[in-house]
C-alpha cells in the first residue's frame with residue numbers, strides 16, 4: 001500500500017473501499033485497499049479483508065463479526081480524508097456523510113460503484129493486521145468507475161498527501177514492530 005504507484009505491488013491494490021462496521025457507540029468506517037475475492041462458488045461468495053490492528057474499524061469488525069463494504073467510485077475522493085486520515089477512536093466521524101445503515105448497523109455510503117454486507121467466518125493474525133474472511137450475504141449495484149488509489153493520488157491535493165505521508169510514517173513504524181515476517 002505504501003509502495004510507489006508504478007510498483008508491480010501496486011497492481012494488487014483493490015479499488016478503494018469504505019469498510020464499515022458498528023459497536024455500542026454506533027457505526028464507523030475506514031478506507032481500505034486490501035480487499036480480495038476468495039471464493040469460486042457463486043452461491044457462497046467470500047472476501048478477504050485486511051485491516052490494520054490500530055484501526056478502530058478493525059476492533060469493531062472483530063467484536064461485531066459484521067461489516068459492510070462500499071466500493072468507492074471516481075468522484076468520491078472527498079471521503080478519503082474523513083474516513084482514511086481520522087480515527088473513530090477520536091470521536092464519531094460519519095457526521096455529515098451520506099450513508100445508510102444495514103440491518104446489522106454497518107454503514108453503506110451513497111454514490112459508490114457497488115456495496116455489500118458480510119459476516120466474518122474466520123480471522124487470520126498477520127501481526128500488524130488481521131485478515132478477515134467474510135461471507136458475503138447481500139450485494140448491491142452502484143454507478144460509476146471504481147476509484148483506484150493510483151487515480152485518487154492525482155486528485156486529492158497536496159494537503160491530503162502531506163497528512164497521509166505523516167500518518168503513513170507512523171503506521172509503518174508500528175507495523176514494522178508488530179508484523180509477522182520471515183524468521
Ligand SMILES: Cc1cc2nc3c(=O)[nH]c(=O)nc-3n(C[C@H](O)[C@H](O)[C@H](O)COP(=O)(O)O)c2cc1C
Pocket residue numbers: 001016028029030031032033034050051052053054055056057058080083084085086087088089149164
Ligand atoms: C488510500 C488509503 C488506503 C488505505 N488502505 C488501508 C488498508 O488497506 N487497510 C487498513 O487497515 N487501513 C487502510 N487505510 C488506513 C485507514 O483508512 C485509516 O487508518 C483510518 O483512519 C482508520 O480509521 P478508524 O480508526 O476509524 O478505523 C488506508 C487509508 C487510505 C487513505
